[in-house]
Amino acid sequence: MNEIAVGAHAPDFTLTTDSGDVLSLAACRGRKLVLYFYPKAGTSGCTVEAHDFNRLKADFDAAETRVVGISPDPDKALAKFRLKQGLTFDLAGDETHAMLEAYGVWGEKSMYGHKYMGVERTTVLIDRDGKIARIWPKVKVAGHADEVLAAAQAL
Template identity: 65%
Template sequence: MTLAPGMQAPGFTLPGAGGETIDLGALAGRKVVLYFYPKDDTSGCTLEAQNFNAQQDAFAEADAIVIGVSPDSVKSHDKFRAKHGLTFPLAADEEKGMLEAYGVWVEKSMYGRKYMGVERTTVLIGRDGTIARIWPKVKVPGHAEEVLAAARALP
């Protein structure tokens, strides 16, 4: 099933960095930015995390919470957050159930080799729990600002 704007966002409860539990149901009434990224501490993923981190105050003013999601472990997320001073939650989906529910665990290809991985995608969820917007195959430069503008525009 492919997700689309207007659909109910799939619910999830995942372990997060710092020992927290991240539960979409507990965030009802807030705007949620889920950004899916392939791997902690790689160049593109680090830049994307730093860009979202730099906009944390602005996202808070828009009443939106940013959550990064990857298949890395909580331990990996803890190191990634500490190394780069990240202040937003990072969810660990080692089982990949939530990544599959959002359609971002896909077959990828590099140098002719096929493998399964995360397609860099961002999903903006409205206060009512429905998907407001999806950015597939994200290019990192300017992306956090574009998502922020969409979050601000969402009632």
């Protein structure tokens, strides 16, 4: 896995969102950006995390911060998840894992002795200039979105 660091330029990316729009780091310059990486749309932890970020969307907007959820899911699955959960922010899928690898969140995981490749739940706050302002590795969902909002408001 690659490693990213606070203060470094965020790795560039271009993805398609669940609504079919093109999302890139360059297009987000001038505004803060929260990328929250999660394992799989529709699972319990990912649903709770999505609802927490959605609940705070107006506050993130007021802090001039865009929130985007990133997973390895296909766009069709993300669109279904977004609609079913009533989410008001973008989701993007990285089926090739190129962006997930560039941000250091794709790697070997283990559950019940079984090893597999997957996403390590991580959130990255990027400043207006495209530099990494904060990284939350191995995220615990409870209270996380509130903590990210506070950091975005302080930036």
